[in-house]
Amino acid sequence: MIEISGLVKRHGVQTVLREVSFTAKAGQVTGFLGPNGAGKSSTLRILLGLDAADSGTALVGGKPYRSLRNPLRTVGSLLEGSGAHRSRTARGHLSWVAASNGIPRRRIAEVLDVVGLGDAARTRVGAFSLGMHQRLGLATALLGEPDVLVLDEPVNGLDPHGIRWLREFLRSYAEQGRTVLLSSHLMSELASTADRLVVINRGAIVHSGTVTEVTAGHASLEDAFFALTGEGR
Numbered sequence: 490m491i492e493i494s495g496l497v498k499r500h501g502v503q504t505v506l507r508e509v510s511f512t513a514k515a516g517q518v519t520g521f522l523g524p525n526g527a528g529k530s531s532t533l534r535i536l537l538g539l540d541a542a543d544s545g546t547a548l549v550g551g552k553p554y555r556s557l558r559n560p561l562r563t564v565g566s567l568l569e570g571s572g573a574h575r576s577r578t579a580r581g582h583l584s585w586v587a588a589s590n591g592i593p594r595r596r597i598a599e600v601l602d603v604v605g606l607g608d609a610a611r612t613r614v615g616a617f618s619l620g621m622h623q624r625l626g627l628a629t630a631l632l633g634e635p636d637v638l639v640l641d642e643p644v645n646g647l648d649p650h651g652i653r654w655l656r657e658f659l660r661s662y663a664e665q666g667r668t669v670l671l672s673s674h675l676m677s678e679l680a681s682t683a684d685r686l687v688v689i690n691r692g693a694i695v696h697s698g699t700v701t702e703v704t705a706g707h708a709s710l711e712d713a714f715f716a717l718t719g720e721g722r
């Protein structure tokens with residue numbers, strides 16, 4: 490469970506988050522939808538302890554990220570690519586992350602297989618395609634078998650096969666009773682993956698509910714999105 494309450498974030502004179510509040514429940518995929526610059530990454534960075542809020546709270550399993558004793562075993566995250574050094578192999582990168590977080594070595598081969606990188610285990614990350622980077626980032630997020638997954642624009646760089654695979658993977662992850670929070674500016678992707686949507690625009694939550702609820706009164710989710718965000722005019 491993720492609980493975000495009253496988050497405010499300012500950069501100089503610009504307020505980028507205005508009292509952002511929502512929850513992402515266990516057993517569901519929650520889609521965090523908004524146009525470029527709406528505040529999705531800013532919210533997720535605060536949730537993951539990478540940035541501090543001016544006010545408000547962001548809790549994972551009832552605790553702030555920075556107070557988690559074994560963060561990678563509680564929450565797996567993917568923000569902007571794999572974070573792996575070009576000179577490392579996929580296996581080398583995962584070994585390093587596992588060792589520094591007390592995660593058993595057997596998990597390395599398991600997560601490489603789960604994300605479809607079993608054959609690329611000894612390939613240097615510098616030779617990876619964008620889609621392979623995303624898969625390695627996801628493998629890193631899964632290493633600690635976390636109950637919560639937080640993914641920022643995870644389909645970037647994935648081909649149609651990879652997108653379908655990720656959708657099915659995230660659905661089954663949530664169906665095991667886990668929490669999945671997934672940000673995107675792509676409506677179609679979230680409409681087919683998420684149980685609930687939280688729509689953010691200009692730093693404020695403008696709607697939340699099931700895809701049907703968010704779409705109600707509009708011809709399509711796309712029309713609802715444009716009406717809620719003032720985009721496309």
Ligand SMILES: Nc1ncnc2c1ncn2[C@@H]1O[C@H](COP(=O)(O)OP(=O)(O)OP(=O)(O)O)[C@@H](O)[C@H]1O
Pocket residue numbers: 500505523524525526527528529530531532674
């Ligand atoms: N370090 C920073 N300094 C100043 N402004 C920032 C900083 N980080 C983010 N912003 C601003 O905060 C706003 C929200 O950005 P954010 O990256 O959270 O949006 P986003 O919804 O993730 O967008 P995108 O889909 O483009 O990634 C933007 O106006 C951005 O320019």
